[in-house]
Structure formats: C-alpha cells, structure tokens
Amino acid sequence: MTTVSKDAQSADQTATAPDPSPDLAALAAALAPGALLTDPAGVAAYRFDFTADEDAGMPLAVVRASSAADVQATVRWAGAHGIPLVPRGAGSGLSGGSNAVDGCVVLSLERMRAVEIDPSTRTAVVEAGALNVEVKQAAAEHGLWYPPDPSSYEICSIGGNVATNAGGLCCVKYGVTTDYVLGLDVVLADGTLVRLGGQRIKDTAGLSLLKLFVGSEGTLGVVTRATLRLVPAQQPPATLVATFDDVADAARVVVAIGARLRASMMELMDQASINAVEDHKPMGLDRDAGAMLLAQSDAPGAARGEEIALMEQLCSEGGARECFTTTEPDEGELFVAARRAAIYAIERRGTIMLEDVGVPVPRLPDLLTGIAEIARACDVEIPVVAHAGDGNTHPVVVYPPGDAEARARAAQAFSQVMSLAIRLGGTITGEHGVGRLKRDALPEQLGPDVMALTHRIKHALDPQGILNPGAGF
Structure with a gap:
C-alpha cells in the first residue's frame, strides 16, 4: 500500500491537545436549552453509526443542535478547548464516518429538520437533519422530485447525504447528491458561517468551494443547510x-x-x-x-x-x-x-x-x-x-x-x-464515504501526491484538526 508523504503526515498531526477539564457549563450556556446531553447512557447512544464498529470511542458529551447558531457555538467551544468534534446526521452511515472518538463532542444535526420548497426555482432549502424521504415528500406536493435515492432514503439525512455524496438506485440515470446541490451553509472550524451558492442554476464566480464540501465527511466544515435542485416528477416506470x-x-x-x-x-x-x-x-x-x-x-x-x-x-x-x-x-x-x-x-x-x-x-x-x-x-x-x-x-x-x-x-x-x-481502475467508495473503516486504503487509490494535497487542504481549513478526526484521511 502506498505510503503517505511526511508533509501529509505532519499536516494530519497538528491537533491541539485537548483540555483535560473543559467547561461544559459554559457550552450549555451558549446553546439552546436542552441541547447539551451529558448523561452517560444518553451519550453512549451516539457512539455508533450503522456500522456499530467495536472500536468506536466514548463521547464526552452530545450537542443536539437546533440552529446554525448552536453549531457555531459548539465549534467555537471545541476549538477553544481542543476537543474533537464528530458531526452526525441520522447515524445511518455505513463507513464509520460518524462513529465517536474518545473524549469528543458528537454534534448531532437531527433536530434541524426544516424543508422549504420553492416551485418557481425548482429548489428545496433544507436543514441538514431533514430526512431524504421528507424532501421527496415535500417536493412531490408540488409535482417535483428529488432524485438521489439511497436504499436507506427513509432514515438517512440530507446532511449525511451531502457529507458522503450519496447516490442510490436512480443515480445510473439521474446522478448523485453533488449533481443536485446548488448551495450550502457551512460552519468552518473557527465557527464562521459561510454561505456558498444559492438558488441559481449557473454560477462560476470564484473557486468551486461548494463542491469541496460535498463528500468531505465533516472534516472541513459542518453543513447546516443545503439548497437542492429539484426536477419534474418521475414518470411511472x-x-x-x-x-x-x-x-x-x-x-x-x-x-x-x-x-x-x-x-x-x-x-x-x-x-x-x-x-x-x-x-x-x-x-x-x-x-x-x-x-x-x-x-x-x-x-x-x-x-x-x-x-x-x-x-x-x-x-x-x-x-x-x-x-x-x-x-x-x-x-x-x-x-x-x-x-x-x-x-x-x-x-x-x-x-x-x-x-x-x-x-x-x-x-x-x-x-x-x-x-x-x-x-x-x-x-x-x-x-x-x-x-x-x-x-x-x-x-x-x-x-x-x-x-x-x-x-x-x-x-x-x-x-x-x-x-x-x-x-481495475475503480474506487474504494462510490457513495458511502471513506469514513474510518476505509481510511487505510485511501493512499493506495490516491497516491502520495494527492494525499499530500488533501492534507494541505485539511490543514488550511482545520489547522487544529478538531473536525471529525480519523475520518476520511
């Protein structure tokens, strides 16, 4: 298997040492009431995604965000204390991408479920915790359709779909998640909320940062909202x-x-x-x-x-x-x-x-x-x-x-x-993401130069290495 370059390795080893006694009371005060979960039994329920990997760690706490402001406050607090942050949608992932690491804060987006359909632009503005099926149902009320169609569409979230660039049964003709993402709201590692793209079909202004975050598995920023392209309802097959x-x-x-x-x-x-x-x-x-x-x-x-x-x-x-x-x-x-x-x-x-x-x-x-x-x-x-x-x-x-x-x-x-x-000229993941389970195989596919570039991008956006450490690369 190909070895990652020393520069890439060093870029991946810059995580700030975590505070041994972080002030959870201060975090709770910065969030909406009831957002912080510290009860051991409740916290333990957020250790695993669908993989139930026995190597998953135990979180320090769980934040169940109800707004982008909650996400920003959590990210800023984690950065201040050097605490790893593991973003989580519905927990239906299949590659360990939202499995907890020891001492992390799991940042759950499950409460952020708003879905707004705009028939005039054929778009849906969707919070990250909304389920794929909820977007389909809302679009169908207007004679529209959201095509990305994972087998788990009834239980998987749009935030998770964006994080892994999910596909599904219809993608052979209609494409995958990235083909329908027109805009994203993303909270960066320093707590800044950036808005990329929007309800416009064509937009070549600036670098294509929007596509950088699709498929990034929560390692570069936390997606809080997506603007999705819709199409006319599918004909009966x-x-x-x-x-x-x-x-x-x-x-x-x-x-x-x-x-x-x-x-x-x-x-x-x-x-x-x-x-x-x-x-x-x-x-x-x-x-x-x-x-x-x-x-x-x-x-x-x-x-x-x-x-x-x-x-x-x-x-x-x-x-x-x-x-x-x-x-x-x-x-x-x-x-x-x-x-x-x-x-x-x-x-x-x-x-x-x-x-x-x-x-x-x-x-x-x-x-x-x-x-x-x-x-x-x-x-x-x-x-x-x-x-x-x-x-x-x-x-x-x-x-x-x-x-x-x-x-x-x-x-x-x-x-x-x-x-x-x-x-055979293929890939280790077509739609589930690298997560934690396939991380060791990624250098074999990408090679040392691309791995080094990947780590440079990660270090530029997350210099402390707090965002979903151990996932992806």
Missing part, C-alpha cells in the same frame, strides 16, 4: 426482472445494455443476497438463480416500452434463464423493495463488513468474478448487491460474531476487495 445462472453473465448484460440505452435503474443481486432476502422476508425470488437483474425505464411515451423490450432482448441474448416485464408501477415496486431490503437481510446472517467499491462499467464482470475468488480464498461469505448500471457494488463480508479468527479472515477479504477495485 416499466420494470424488467431477469435471472441468470451466473453473476458474470448478468454483469456482461449490464455492459451491453449500458452501451445501447440509459436505464433509470439497473440493479443486481447475486445468489447469496437473493437467498438472504428470501430468508428474511419471503418475496418469491428465484433462490436457484445465480443472479437477478432489476432494470427500469421511465422514458416518455412509447419509448418506455421500446427500452424495456430492448433490455429484454439483450438479456435473452446474454443467457438469461427467465425474463419478466411489467408496466404496473406497484408490481415493479415489489422487486425494488426486495433490492432495498438486501443489506438489512444480509446483516442477519452474521457480523458484516460492508464494502462500497466501484469500477468502470466494462470491468464489472471482472470485479464480481474477483470478489468470488477472494471469498473462496479467505473462506468467508461475500454476498453482493450492486447499482450495476454505474459500476458501484456493495460486497458484504459476513462472518460469525465473536469468532476472532473469522474476523481476521473477513478483514483480509475486506482489504483485498478494495485493492481489487483499485487495480
């Missing part, structure tokens, strides 16, 4: 479901379809993930299939049927064992629900290490074949679900809880999957 004997065959069909048209959804489940869903909640999926491909078209008018027909043809030519199509949205949604349930179903098979690797779409067959080889070599189960249309996969390494030897083999597989993706 037509759905194709095809099963294959082999996951590589399904992946080759994904490549063939992508060369001919742009589906609005292109999801893949391997046999292990299909069976995990059926074990968790029987939905009539084909347990014997080596892979299932779920595709949709929301093209207007007759083009929708034409796209589905072409996808069905390409599946048949690619060796599909069975194809099913429907123009009934509710019927199609049953299969989408099965795909969304996959991670939760797999989690019930044991302790998991969840990957988020992506490759150029033509390398998808090689990636899936390589993951299967890693699973065999490390003697672990690695079910795979994928946003196949854009090459983003979620291999889930599963091992028995409490088995130290199995955990070591799982960790080895976890690392090897990331290295495989890099060798």
Whole structure:
C-alpha cells in the first residue's frame, strides 16, 4: 500500500491537545436549552453509526443542535478547548464516518429538520437533519422530485447525504447528491458561517468551494443547510426482472445494455443476497438463480416500452434463464423493495463488513468474478448487491460474531476487495464515504501526491484538526 508523504503526515498531526477539564457549563450556556446531553447512557447512544464498529470511542458529551447558531457555538467551544468534534446526521452511515472518538463532542444535526420548497426555482432549502424521504415528500406536493435515492432514503439525512455524496438506485440515470446541490451553509472550524451558492442554476464566480464540501465527511466544515435542485416528477416506470445462472453473465448484460440505452435503474443481486432476502422476508425470488437483474425505464411515451423490450432482448441474448416485464408501477415496486431490503437481510446472517467499491462499467464482470475468488480464498461469505448500471457494488463480508479468527479472515477479504477495485481502475467508495473503516486504503487509490494535497487542504481549513478526526484521511 502506498505510503503517505511526511508533509501529509505532519499536516494530519497538528491537533491541539485537548483540555483535560473543559467547561461544559459554559457550552450549555451558549446553546439552546436542552441541547447539551451529558448523561452517560444518553451519550453512549451516539457512539455508533450503522456500522456499530467495536472500536468506536466514548463521547464526552452530545450537542443536539437546533440552529446554525448552536453549531457555531459548539465549534467555537471545541476549538477553544481542543476537543474533537464528530458531526452526525441520522447515524445511518455505513463507513464509520460518524462513529465517536474518545473524549469528543458528537454534534448531532437531527433536530434541524426544516424543508422549504420553492416551485418557481425548482429548489428545496433544507436543514441538514431533514430526512431524504421528507424532501421527496415535500417536493412531490408540488409535482417535483428529488432524485438521489439511497436504499436507506427513509432514515438517512440530507446532511449525511451531502457529507458522503450519496447516490442510490436512480443515480445510473439521474446522478448523485453533488449533481443536485446548488448551495450550502457551512460552519468552518473557527465557527464562521459561510454561505456558498444559492438558488441559481449557473454560477462560476470564484473557486468551486461548494463542491469541496460535498463528500468531505465533516472534516472541513459542518453543513447546516443545503439548497437542492429539484426536477419534474418521475414518470411511472416499466420494470424488467431477469435471472441468470451466473453473476458474470448478468454483469456482461449490464455492459451491453449500458452501451445501447440509459436505464433509470439497473440493479443486481447475486445468489447469496437473493437467498438472504428470501430468508428474511419471503418475496418469491428465484433462490436457484445465480443472479437477478432489476432494470427500469421511465422514458416518455412509447419509448418506455421500446427500452424495456430492448433490455429484454439483450438479456435473452446474454443467457438469461427467465425474463419478466411489467408496466404496473406497484408490481415493479415489489422487486425494488426486495433490492432495498438486501443489506438489512444480509446483516442477519452474521457480523458484516460492508464494502462500497466501484469500477468502470466494462470491468464489472471482472470485479464480481474477483470478489468470488477472494471469498473462496479467505473462506468467508461475500454476498453482493450492486447499482450495476454505474459500476458501484456493495460486497458484504459476513462472518460469525465473536469468532476472532473469522474476523481476521473477513478483514483480509475486506482489504483485498478494495485493492481489487483499485487495480481495475475503480474506487474504494462510490457513495458511502471513506469514513474510518476505509481510511487505510485511501493512499493506495490516491497516491502520495494527492494525499499530500488533501492534507494541505485539511490543514488550511482545520489547522487544529478538531473536525471529525480519523475520518476520511
């Protein structure tokens, strides 16, 4: 694995020594009443994100901010005392990015939930704690749609989506979070609140600082509000479901379809993930299939049927064992629900290490074949679900809880999957973020020069190193 340069390392080691007895009373006085949580049991509930990483630390306190002013006061207090600050949205992250570190203050944005829709500009002005589903619902009241669509859209927050540049099932056609962020309010490490962008579609004034904060995982500033672009409501989709004997065959069909048209959804489940869903909640999926491909078209008018027909043809030519199509949205949604349930179903098979690797779409067959080889070599189960249309996969390494030897083999597989993706010209994360779980693999992907540049930017914006230390890089 590539070594980070000495300059980059030194830039990452400038955190101010924390005050051993910080004045929490002064922090409480600077916040809205009831914002500061110090009860040990209550604080402990904020240790983990969805990863439940056993290495997560114990916070000193939790601030449940209700305004940008609360965020500013917390950041200023943390800076004055050299206290690490871990921003947190809904806690649904999958890479450990909001796991606590010992002695930190967890800064929760969960109470900041305001959503305002402006139909005239087709925008939503949204506080960071608002859930993705709440934005979708508010937009739908005006005949509009917010496309970024993580499987966890019902429980994940917009602040977390911005922090990780979240994607989802629709991003193969409609893009990811950054494609919809027009403006951000960000509290910097010194407590300054800056407003970037706004309700305008075009804006090239100054450096593109807006994009710098999208995907920065709370390491450069704390996002308190976002201005999001909305689009007209999606047309009711037509759905194709095809099963294959082999996951590589399904992946080759994904490549063939992508060369001919742009589906609005292109999801893949391997046999292990299909069976995990059926074990968790029987939905009539084909347990014997080596892979299932779920595709949709929301093209207007007759083009929708034409796209589905072409996808069905390409599946048949690619060796599909069975194809099913429907123009009934509710019927199609049953299969989408099965795909969304996959991670939760797999989690019930044991302790998991969840990957988020992506490759150029033509390398998808090689990636899936390589993951299967890693699973065999490390003697672990690695079910795979994928946003196949854009090459983003979620291999889930599963091992028995409490088995130290199995955990070591799982960790080895976890690392090897990331290295495989890099060798194929891909990435260690397509939408979940680096967090704390993948930090050690980042230099292998970026190389020493880019890592050094990353640390220089971090040091410029957070010279004390208090913002989400240990996350990302």
